[in-house]
Amino acid sequence: MTGRITFGMAAGDIQGGLYKNYGKLHDVMSQVSSQKRIQKPSDDSVGTWQALRLRAGIASNDQYQRNISDGTGWLSVSDASLNTGNDVIQGIRQLGMQASNDTYGAMERKGIQVEMRQLLEQLVTISNTNYNGRYIFSGNQTQVPPYDVQMGASSEVAVVPGQAVPLFDPRLSDSQGKIPAVSHMIPGSVGISGLSEGVDFDVDYVGGSIVFRNTPAVQAQSSAQVGFDWIHRTDLDISGKIERETQQGIVQAINVSADDVFGTPGDSDSFASVIRLMEGLHRNDPHQLRNSIDGVDQALMRLVHAQTLSGAVQNRMDNSETSLRSSNLQLTTQQGLVEDVDLAQAATDLSQRQQIYEASLQVAAKIIQPTLMQFL
Amino acid sequence: MSSLLQTLGIGSRGLSTSETSLSVTGQNISNANTEGYSRKRIEQTAQYKKDGAFGQVGYGVQVDEITRMRDVLLDKTIAMNQSDLGMHTQIDESMTRMEALLTEPRDEGLGTALSAFWSSWQDLANNPEDVAARQAVINASQAVVEKFHSIAGGIQTLRSDEDVLLESKIKDVNKLLERVSIDNKGIVAAEGIEGGKANDSRDDRQQALKELSKLIDIDYTEDEKGYVTVTTGGQMIVTPSTSVPLTVEKNPVTLPDGSSFAITSVGLSSTRQPLHPRSGELAGIIEARDNVIPAMQAKFDALANALAQNVNAVHRQGFDAQGSTGTNFFDPTKVSAATLALLPEISKNPLAVAVGEGGSTRSPAAPVQATVPPGGTPLDLSQTFDPSYRNLLTGSVVIKTTDVPPVTLQEGAGKDYVVDPVTGRISFTNYLANPAGKGITVDFRYNSGGSKGAGDGRNALRISQLKDQLLTNPDWQGTPTSTITDSYANMVSSFGADHTTVSSRVGTLGSLDKFYGNQAQSVAGVNLDEEMTNLVKFQHSYQASAKFISTASQMLDTLLNL
Numbered sequence: 001m002t003g004r005i006t007f008g009m010a011a012g013d014i015q016g017g018l019y020k021n022y023g024k025l026h027d028v029m030s031q032v033s034s035q036k037r038i039q040k041p042s043d044d045s046v047g048t049w050q051a052l053r054l055r056a057g058i059a060s061n062d063q064y065q066r067n068i069s070d071g072t073g074w075l076s077v078s079d080a081s082l083n084t085g086n087d088v089i090q091g092i093r094q095l096g097m098q099a100s101n102d103t104y105g106a107m108e109r110k111g112i113q114v115e116m117r118q119l120l121e122q123l124v125t126i127s128n129t130n131y132n133g134r135y136i137f138s139g140n141q142t143q144v145p146p147y148d149v150q151m152g153a154s155s156e157v158a159v160v161p162g163q164a165v166p167l168f169d170p171r172l173s174d175s176q177g178k179i180p181a182v183s184h185m186i187p188g189s190v191g192i193s194g195l196s197e198g199v200d201f202d203v204d205y206v207g208g209s210i211v212f213r214n215t216p217a218v219q220a221q222s223s224a225q226v227g228f229d230w231i232h233r234t235d236l237d238i239s240g241k242i243e244r245e246t247q248q249g250i251v252q253a254i255n256v257s258a259d260d261v262f263g264t265p266g267d268s269d270s271f272a273s274v275i276r277l278m279e280g281l282h283r284n285d286p287h288q289l290r291n292s293i294d295g296v297d298q299a300l301m302r303l304v305h306a307q308t309l310s311g312a313v314q315n316r317m318d319n320s321e322t323s324l325r326s327s328n329l330q331l332t333t334q335q336g337l338v339e340d341v342d343l344a345q346a347a348t349d350l351s352q353r354q355q356i357y358e359a360s361l362q363v364a365a366k367i368i369q370p371t372l373m374q375f376l
Numbered sequence: 377m378s379s380l381l382q383t384l385g386i387g388s389r390g391l392s393t394s395e396t397s398l399s400v401t402g403q404n405i406s407n408a409n410t411e412g413y414s415r416k417r418i419e420q421t422a423q424y425k426k427d428g429a430f431g432q433v434g435y436g437v438q439v440d441e442i443t444r445m446r447d448v449l450l451d452k453t454i455a456m457n458q459s460d461l462g463m464h465t466q467i468d469e470s471m472t473r474m475e476a477l478l479t480e481p482r483d484e485g486l487g488t489a490l491s492a493f494w495s496s497w498q499d500l501a502n503n504p505e506d507v508a509a510r511q512a513v514i515n516a517s518q519a520v521v522e523k524f525h526s527i528a529g530g531i532q533t534l535r536s537d538e539d540v541l542l543e544s545k546i547k548d549v550n551k552l553l554e555r556v557s558i559d560n561k562g563i564v565a566a567e568g569i570e571g572g573k574a575n576d577s578r579d580d581r582q583q584a585l586k587e588l589s590k591l592i593d594i595d596y597t598e599d600e601k602g603y604v605t606v607t608t609g610g611q612m613i614v615t616p617s618t619s620v621p622l623t624v625e626k627n628p629v630t631l632p633d634g635s636s637f638a639i640t641s642v643g644l645s646s647t648r649q650p651l652h653p654r655s656g657e658l659a660g661i662i663e664a665r666d667n668v669i670p671a672m673q674a675k676f677d678a679l680a681n682a683l684a685q686n687v688n689a690v691h692r693q694g695f696d697a698q699g700s701t702g703t704n705f706f707d708p709t710k711v712s713a714a715t716l717a718l719l720p721e722i723s724k725n726p727l728a729v730a731v732g733e734g735g736s737t738r739s740p741a742a743p744v745q746a747t748v749p750p751g752g753t754p755l756d757l758s759q760t761f762d763p764s765y766r767n768l769l770t771g772s773v774v775i776k777t778t779d780v781p782p783v784t785l786q787e788g789a790g791k792d793y794v795v796d797p798v799t800g801r802i803s804f805t806n807y808l809a810n811p812a813g814k815g816i817t818v819d820f821r822y823n824s825g826g827s828k829g830a831g832d833g834r835n836a837l838r839i840s841q842l843k844d845q846l847l848t849n850p851d852w853q854g855t856p857t858s859t860i861t862d863s864y865a866n867m868v869s870s871f872g873a874d875h876t877t878v879s880s881r882v883g884t885l886g887s888l889d890k891f892y893g894n895q896a897q898s899v900a901g902v903n904l905d906e907e908m909t910n911l912v913k914f915q916h917s918y919q920a921s922a923k924f925i926s927t928a929s930q931m932l933d934t935l936l937n938l
Contacts, residue, residue, distance in 0.1 A: 006901030008408065009894050016890065040475045041872025042879060049869035051481035056861040059491030060843065063498045070502045134505060134831055140732065142505055142831030164780055168742075181742040211780075237736040237821075240828035243837055245498065248844050251837065339481060372908040 007371075014364045021360050025353045031341045032350060038339055047338050054335040061328045064247055068321045071244040071254045075314045078136050078256065081129035082307045085261065088126065089270070089303060092119050093296045096277045100289035113188060113281040120186065120274050124149050124231060127258045137258040140240030146258035147271070150232045155182065159221050161214040164204065167226055182230050183208035184271050187282040189229035194221070198283070205279055206272045231275075233265045246320040252313055261306045263299070270299035380935065382435070383928045389436035390921030393420055396439050397914040404902045405911075412583025414446045414900035416575055444575040447899045451582055454892045455589035455596075459655035461885040462590040466660025467668060468882045470534065471875040474672060477530040480868050486523045487864055490683075493520045497840035500731055504833035510697075510726035513836075514718065517705070521716050524680050528714035531673045538665035539640040545657055546622050546642060549591050553619035555584040556606060560616065564602045574602075593655035609654060611644055620646045639665075668874075675867045676713035682848040683860055684711040687839055694730030694835030701734060705839075732832030737769055738824045743776075743817035748804050750813065757800040757818070766800040767823035773802065778815035785816070 031037055041048040098104070099112045127137050127147045134142035155167040167182040185205045192210075194217060195201055201212045210226060212218045242255040263269035273295030280288035397418050407413040419442070423435035479485045496509075496516035503509040559581035566574035581604060588594055588606070596606045599616065606614035613620045623643040630636040642651045642658060653659040684706035691705040707717045722728050744761050757765035773795050776782040785792035793804045800822070842860075849858040849866075858866065 004898045004901070004903060004906075006897050006903040007905075008901050009897045012890070012893070012897075038481055041478060041480055041868050042471075042475060042875035043872070045869045045872035045876060048481055048872050049865050052487045052865035052868060053861065055481065055487055056491050056865070059488075059495060063495040067498060067502060138831070139829060140504075140736075140832035141829035143829070162780070164782075166742075178740070178742060235738060237738055237824075237828060239737070240832050241834070242831060243834055244502065245837060245841065249841075251841075372905040376908060376912065 011368060014360075014367060017360055018357075018364060021353070021357045025350075025357050028346060028350045028353055032343075032346050035341050036339055037341050050338045051335065054331055054338060058328065058331050058335060060248065061324055061331065064245065065321065065324055065328070067244040068246050068317050068324070071246065071252070071317055072314070072321075074131050074136060074242070074254050075310055075317070077129060077131040078254075078310050079307070079314070081126050081136075082256075082261065082303060082310065085123065085126045085303050086300070086307065088119050088122050089296065089300045092116060092123075092274055092277065093293065093300065095119070096280075096289055096293055096296060099281055100286050100293070102286055104286070106284040109281045109284050113278055116274070116278050116281060117186060117188070120231075120271070120278070121149055123262075123271070123274065127262060136242075136255060137238070137261060138234070138236075139238035139255065139257045140242070141234065141236045141238050142242075144234050144236055146234055146238050147262075148232050149186075149229065151229045153182065153228055153230060155226050155228070157210070157224055157226055159212050159218060159224050161212040161218055164207075164209040164211050166209045167228065169230070169232070172232065180232070180235065181208060182228070183265075184231040184233070184275060186229045186231070187275060187278040189227075191227045192224045195224065205275050206267055231271050244317075246317055247324065250320065252316060254310075254313055254317075256306045256310055260309070261303055263302055268295065268298070270302060273299050380928060380932050384925060384932070386434065386436035387921050387925035387928055389423070389438065390924065391918060393418075393437045393439055394914050394918035394921060396442075398911070398918070400442055401907050401910045401914060405904065405907050408902040408904060408907075412579050412586065413902070414444050414575075414579055414582075415902045416442050416444055419443055441572060442575060444573065444578060445900050446582070447896060450892060450896050450899075451586070454889070454896060455586055455594065457885060457889050457892060458586060458590040459593045459659075461882070461889055462657040463655050463660035463663070464878055464882045464885060466657045467664050468875070468878050470538065470661075470664035470668060471871075471878055473534055474531070474669060475871070475875060477527050477534075478868055478871070486520070486527065487861070487868075489516075489520045489523045490860065490864065492516045494840050494843040497836050500729070501833035501837035501840060504731045504836065505830045507726050510729045510731065513729055514723055514726055517718055518723070520683075521718065524676065524713045524716045527676055528673070528712070531669055531676070532714070534669055535665050536637075538661050538669075539638075542640050542642070542658065542661045542665070543624050545591055545661065546624050549588065549658070550619075550621040552584050552588040552591070553606070553614055553621060556581055556588070556604060556614050557619035559584065560603050560614070567602050589656065591657045592653045593659070609651065611647065611651065613644070620644065622651065625650065672867070672871060673713065678848060679860065679864060679867070680713040680716045681711045682856075682863075684708070684716060686842050686845075686847050690835065690839045690842065691730050693733075694838075695732040695734040695832075696730045697727040697830070700728070701730065703728060703730060705729070729836075731836045732828055733834035733838070734828060734832075736824050736828040737821045739772070739819060739821045740765070743774075743819035745778075746816055746818055748814040748816060752804070754796075754801040754803040755818070757802065757820075764824055765820075765822055766798065768795060768797040768800055769821040769823065770795075770797055772821035774819045775802070776817050776819075778817065782817075 030039060038044050038047050038051060095112050095116055099109050104112075124147045128145040129136050135145050136142075138144055138146045150169060150172070153167075153169045153171065155169065157165045157167065167185075168179050169182050170179050172180055183206060185203065185208055187203075187205050190197060190203050190205075190210070192201065195212075197203060199213070200215050200218050201210050203210050208230065212224075238257045238259065240257075241253040243251045243253050245251050259265070262271060266272070273292065276295055277289060277292040280286070280292055397420075400416050400418055404415050419440040420437050421440055423438050424432040425435045427433040480487060482488070493516045496513045500506075500509040500513050559577050562577045563574040563581065566572070566577065585594070585596055585604070585606070592608055594606050594608050594613070596604050596614075598604045601616070603616035604614065605612060605616060611620075613622070623645050625641045625643040626638040627641055628636055629639050641662075642653060643649065644651045653662065685708075688704040688706055688708055692702050695701045696703065703721065704719050705722055707719050710717045740762070744757065744765075746755055746760070749755055757768075771787075773787060775785040775787075775793065777785070787793055787795060789805070791805075793802050795802050802818070844859060846856040846858060847860055848856055848863040851857050
């Protein structure tokens with residue numbers, strides 16, 4: 001500065017300096033009180049960019065972790081019920097092997113048949129496993145059980161000896177109002193009043209039809225009321241996948257469908273295999289019992305395969321979760337570094353700036369006081 | 377020899393010079409804190425007269441003029457810097473307000489709302505059966521919409537505030553122009569007729585010019601009579617005779633959506649032409665209103681548009697709980713930040729959110745009973761039985777004869793029949809045994825479309841995955857280069873960086889202004905200690921002059937009493 005210094009200049013300089021020092025003090029105070037280093041984007045534009053991305057990253061990670069914990073819940077229920085299914089099918093196989101022994105008589109086989117029916121119904125119950133109000137083996141049709149046991153169905157049929165007569169269950173109608181054809185009838189449950197099975201008529205349990213024989217009792221009737229229990233399979237599409245995004249871009253199907261577990265519905269699904277075994281018991285036919293064991297073995301294989309599938313998904317989810325945890329830790333630490341005030345640093349800054357401000361106040365008070373007038 | 381009477385005259389001139397000096401000092405002291413005041417100083421010279429014996433003999437003192445201590449060149453530099461400072465201060469203030477609208481990085485910012493929006497879709501994908509999860513998606517979307525609206529509304533307020541500010545600043549300019557013009561007349565009148573310098577009017581005029589330069593870029597020159605003429609952008613705004621006020625022009629603007637509003641601009645009353653200030657607060661306000669703020673608005677519009685269009689595109693492919701498809705999520709006619717809105721059908725009805733991907737397959741309740749058509753005509757399932765029996769699943773068709781036991785026919789070229797899966801037509805190519813009229817049952821699966829069930833959340837999942845897709849910031853080929861999250865982070869942080877640049881420019885210009893100000897003050901400023909010294913000095917010289925007069929008077933008395 002050249003030459004003359006006026007009082008106005010000195011006062012202006014002091015004022016400017018005080019504003020600046022107080023402003024710096026205020027900045028640190030607002031950082032400490034809000035605990036945030038960045039108050040607005042212009043405080044640190046690069047930090048703001050990082051903060052926004054880190055926030056989005058953490059939000060996504062939290063969501064992936066929620067997806068995984070939901071998926072894990074689903075998978076553990078699914079796993080538990082598949083384990084039970086495995087036990088049930090092994091039990092069925094064991095009973096079947098036992099009953100195929102030639103030393104067993106008709107009475108003993110009837111006893112085993114009763115036990116077997118319970119196991120079959122248990123298998124249906126397993127197919128109806130429920131998690132949070134959702135049927136887990138029904139694909140996307142989570143409000144509909146894939147299989148259910150229809151007890152006490154009754155179908156009126158015309159008696160035409162020698163022809164396969166398909167049965168229908170008029171109590172059910174599908175989404176389009178059609179009455180479904182019956183299949184997978186439970187051996188021992190079929191009855192026609194006045195006629196007896198194996199004498200007057202034969203039953204195709206898996207196919208769901210009966211064939212009348214040409215006996216006098218049959219000829220006496222023109223129509224017959226057939227009573228039976230059967231296993232009904234929903235006509236809805238249960239192939240839908242239930243998916244969870246477990247990491248960015250990684251979508252995993254967490255469900256196996258009843259078709260994966262019990263086979264494509266038809267002549268060779270797991271229920272059909274068990275029904276064939278029961279047929280052997282019902283007819284007291286050790287030969288058929290032995291022949292049916294293969295089908296049960298296949299049912300077991302299918303179930304084990306489904307167990308493997310869902311175990312593999314669980315493994316991948318566990319891996320995802322581990323990596324999510326560690327990346328979440330990193331992201332959160334980084335967010336803290338970018339956004340939060342370093343308290344030790346801030347406290348030091350605060351006391352330093354306070355000192356500077358107080359010093360400048362003291363100096364200002366000294367400088368603006370004296371004038372020549374005091375001495376004239 | 378000089379006479380005693382003449383000697384008395386020396387004394388009296390000394391007295392009056394001291395009086396004048398004292399009054400100048402008093403004026404300086406009184407105006408020590410007056411903005412724009414420059415200190416005055418007396419220019420005095422010694423008087424003499426010719427004398428035969430000594431050549432020159434002292435005749436006392438004379439006040440030549442009262443001069444204004446001022447660095448006129450520095451005034452121009454200050455004015456130019458003022459214009460620059462004024463412009464950047466205005467831009468900085470607008471950017472500060474804009475930044476407050478962003479509320480980032482904060483939990484209440486748009487970034488957080490967007491994260492919650494994507495998460496809500498994932499939660500819905502996890503719980504597609506849950507109506508509450510659908511409602512949560514709608515709520516999270518409304519939060520995003522409201523955040524966009526509040527930012528867009530804030531931007532609109534900001535722009536209209538700039539308009540109001542511009543109008544009031546134009547009025548300030550006109551007042552200053554008039555002040556310069558009045559001072560012009562006062563100065564010329566005072567100096568031309570009475571002679572001397574109209575110092576205080578000049579100070580006032582200079583102060584007006586300084587304030588004017590803060591508002592608008594000006595250039596000024598003083599002519600030989602003392603008139604200052606002021607121009608801006610080459611246009612005369614103060615002439616020697618008068619001032620030319622600026623005018624407030626209202627230009628109607630119609631937006632593409634049909635709404636219209638008036639935008640304020642600056643005009644010149646003499647030419648009726650628009651004026652484009654290049655610097656000063658007026659330029660700063662116009663720059664903020666027409667460039668800085670609209671650029672940010674355009675980015676928010678682009679963001680809202682990308683969000684709405686992309687979510688809609690995926691949403692249209694999905695199926696809602698009532699089996700409908702093809703509906704938008706956001707209203708496709710309202711895709712700017714200010715107008716963004718959910719489709720009313722969606723916001724009123726959570727069941728209309730398209731959560732499922734669809735593509736369900738089913739089979740007829742019972743195998744279709746048919747006969748082989750005569751003459752090689754294909755069996756058309758969709759025409760004969762049910763229009764929905766088309767789009768058959770490959771390999772799903774099972775045909776059995778009604779024989780006892782039934783015979784299963786073989787599918788494939790060269791075998792019994794072939795299937796056209798799309799139309800649902802079955803041609804019995806090689807089925808030769810009792811072909812026409814043969815009773816058959818046909819079982820198959822067909823794609824019935826529609827939802828795959830209440831548990832189908834895949835469309836919600838696909839919408840949530842838009843989060844990680846490149847949707848915005850198209851490159852020169854039109855390929856998007858950035859995710860919505862990244863593009864938002866970029867626009868906020870680059871605005872922050874721009875603001876930092878402007879703020880530091882304001883800081884630089886401010887300290888420059890202070891530096892120039894101090895420089896000017898060191899010439900023109902009043903130093904009270906200096907004035908006090910002068911006060912004592914002039915008091916002493918007054919006392920001495922008085923003593924001199926009394927001495928001279930005593931001498932005269934002595935002479936008269938002789």
